Amino acid sequence: MRDSEHGDKEAKANSLSLLLAALINLGLAALQLVLFLPLVGEGRSLDLPGWLVLPYRFIYRADSLALAFGAAWAFALGLTVLGLRRDSARDSRWAGISLCLMSFGMLSVAYARDPWALYLGWEVAGLGLWWALRPVCSGRRKYLSALSLHILGWPLLLVILLGLVSPFAPPVTGSVQAWPVAVAVAFGVVVLARSLWASWAYIGWPRANANFVYARLPGLYAVAAPYLVAKALVAAPWDAVGVWVLALLGTIGVLGGIAVALNTEGVGSVAGVVATMAAISVIGFGLAPGSLLAAAGAIWVMLAGLVWVAALPVDAWRTNLRPAETEASFGGYVAGPILLLGALAGVWLISQGALNVKYGLIAAILLPVFALLALIGQKALFNSKLKTVPSSEAKDQNSKLLLPIAFLTFAAIFPQSVADWVLRPSVQAMAGVSALQGLESQLGVGLLVRSQQETVLAALPATGMALAVFLAFVALYWLKRLALLLLREPPGKAR
């Protein structure tokens, strides 16, 4: 009896710690907006010193790209933690602290000006992830996971030690020099390795799949990985070889992610989808020096990926429930289409960007790849227990998924807002990319891309298309009601 009371108390304490972690993360997202939005809204940036550690050296830099990523990360992690099941807190004693550690690490990455701040921030984020995942791995695997998370950053450490990485800020004087090819290779390899690490975690740790606390975290870690390549563009562009290398590495990552998604089931399959999204972002950031549209698209895909992972209904990944104990999970039913809708404009931008730099192959394959991802994601979720949640929690869980799903739907229907409020300022922060010209927002219809000769190269009238779908849906709804009225059978004949 006393043990049971003690267990309940512990569960309550852990729930409280997770709730605090969620509130801290959501608060951090709001705080960043309050502190930096007025500044970056005017197109300015702010170099920040290391305060207690290095008071006389600028090691952080607040610009629009950092704000977009930092706020999106804290928001997505906050939503993920907020969606925790109450009883999941039992085995997550340190989850609240480790999640905050992970978030602080990633925020250090987001605002890093000094390469060491970025490297150490990612190590801290990795430590937080490992700490959060610790309850689900045991024995040698526990140490192997810590070591593997650390090893993934070695290529980055190497290029920093060799002095090849300059601060992530535009040069004050002189022209911008392109990054050495070795840096492009190292960054690309680190990003792909980190994005695929999540797949290894999902597939290798069955227990991680049993509890969504652990299932979503590697996904967030993977989808945030391409930020490293984006950060590099703040200081300098890639040269032609660097562009080619990153496009190649991204394409290899796409193939690898699809292979994982096709050859695994359930959460493992979703991990493959996440890795592929990260690889698509790498392609976009790789092509960025030639086409700013690709950079804008890559930012979009990365941010949409973060919100999508937060919207995944992996909390229902339990196999011991009877059908009578479950209800349909809203998130499980819409995850595939929402992935497609939320990231569609980003993929569209990367495709047009790829055509601008004569990478026609990438332009042609991106939509089919994304279609496959959406179908695999949907199939993985639908064919698993993820389509349902326990009846007792259905209302609570479904309501928690509403916010990220609403965000992605809004971005899909009204991409002009994301383009004007997030992408333009973010791209402006990149010295390696020119200003976002050519992309035109038509408030009532959608997005257009014009060439220098004013020819329309691409058009995504998303708002207009959404209106068409809405009108068609309303007409069909009433037709169906009419059909049901006409086909109503007499009570005696009804089965």
Place this chain on the structure above:
Amino acid sequence: MAELSAFSDWTLALLSRLFIYPGGLWMLIALLWLRLAVGMSTEYRVPSTEGRVLPTTNSVLGTRYSVLVRANLPALAAGWAALALLPLPGVALLPVPCDRFSLAALIVVSLALDSRDREEWGWTETSLSVAITLAAMTPVAGGKGLFIREPGIGLADWLSASAVVAGLVGLLPGAARDLSGAVRWLAWLGLGIAPLWGIQPAVLLGVYWVSLVYLVAVAILAGLGLAARRRGGTGTISLIAWSLALASLVAALLLAG
């Protein structure tokens, strides 16, 4: 004000497309023709989840298992919108027309929405749909933009059209099974055989030319589909569609610029 007028112009142009041609009335006639062509054979009758054979009636409101009552409305609405927005000859001009990516994406969204309640959703269907999407996108690989103003009639375009047509033969069971599949099928056809829209005879108005092409194409593809299904060649169809799509991609890249 200019932004509002753009929205207003779009809506006005959309209404005739959505409810008259190529959506609405024209779509209904095309659907009836498609269902007549493929639905007469028992080959396409599909078992329900309870093991009964659902009648694939040619009537839209025929039975309590009517296609409309069973339809997945969001998927059907997305497919309908995609068909209405196609750049077919004779359609009302939109102030901002959709590029090829947007149209293909809208059809794929319809597919993704439809896959939610398909327990029987198979890999062949997924594979064919992805192959068709690739084939639809390959003509842009050699160009400067996602817009194809003048439908091309080069090798890559014809290979792309052939790949879409081959894929559609494989997707006929899906078109016969539900209304959203059928509408998507019509939309893919309109997008895929774009080279034909560029060779419209001067004596025929746009709507008649499109209707004639659809009439003939549906009849031929339904016949091919039945023949392929009787021989159990769905895998072969998928292989052909993928091969043609990849050939189209290679041709587009090699013949670019």
